[in-house]
């Protein structure tokens with residue numbers, strides 16, 4: 001026998017030498033929920049181990065992340081008041097805007113990304129403005145651009161639109177450029193499927209739609225070509241990074257998008273993926289640490305260079321221990 005694949009698997013030293021997938025803490029992004037109020041550290045029932053923090057309580061978590069080597073965070077805001085047009089999303093003293101000011105002051109070396117969307121701020125829970133019972137694309141674009149601008153003015157290092165309106169990357173890019181923010185990158189949730197894996201998030205953020213669903217704007221999960229179309233459209237509108245979401249059940253899409261565009265590709269392991277691992281581990285069906293390592297590696301192996309995950313801190317620890325990396 002000339003070919004013996006087992007030859008290269010004989011020691012851990014050799015296995016590491018020939019590894020095809022390498023990853024690094026600098027590519028991890030931790031999604032974090034910031035809630036209006038004081039003294040809040042409340043566990044999210046459907047996401048054991050994840051919390052909503054008020055601004056005065058978020059520093060402890062940010063410190064912990066920085067210590068673990070996770071220096072990029074994505075903020076989601078949970079406002080006290082919602083209205084029909086989601087006006088809290090673009091308020092100068094909105095929850096995300098205030099959190100950014102505080103975070104940038106206290107953690108100048110960390111990198112803060114914001115989710116740009118309306119669903120946490122609208123009383124109806126949809127990601128855009130309504131016309132009747134329809135989510136109206138074009139009037140929503142203006143609102144999104146304004147939200148993004150207020151985030152950047154408050155210190156956001158990068159903005160990440162997740163609403164899935166057509167043309168929003170261009171609208172945001174123009175608004176930022178007109179205001180002198182040419183160098184603030186946009187990470188577009190370009191390929192975002194209408195997924196049941198977001199359920200724990202909606203519970204965490206109180207953002208479930210009060211009627212209907214998101215299928216008129218988020219993508220049908222039967223589709224692959226459409227993913228490439230969305231990704232290329234957003235690159236052409238000025239997106240700097242393209243995201244695929246969810247991650248685990250869409251790794252084929254991560255690979256195809258990676259091959260189709262020439263910008264960095266991110267994948268978001270969403271709340272339902274997190275919740276499944278936690279509950280499986282609790283039932284002793286799976287080994288939590290090992291499954292997290294395997295899931296994370298699969299995302300990079302599929303072609304993502306950036307990974308958004310609620311397990312970011314744990315993964316950084318596993319990299320330190322040499323389990324993966």
Ligand code: PBG
Pocket residue numbers: 115117119127162163197198199200201202269270271272
């Ligand atoms: C906001 C948004 C959602 C997620 C990220 N941004 C929810 C949704 O589209 O309903 C989901 C994240 C997760 O499930 O972890 N539109």
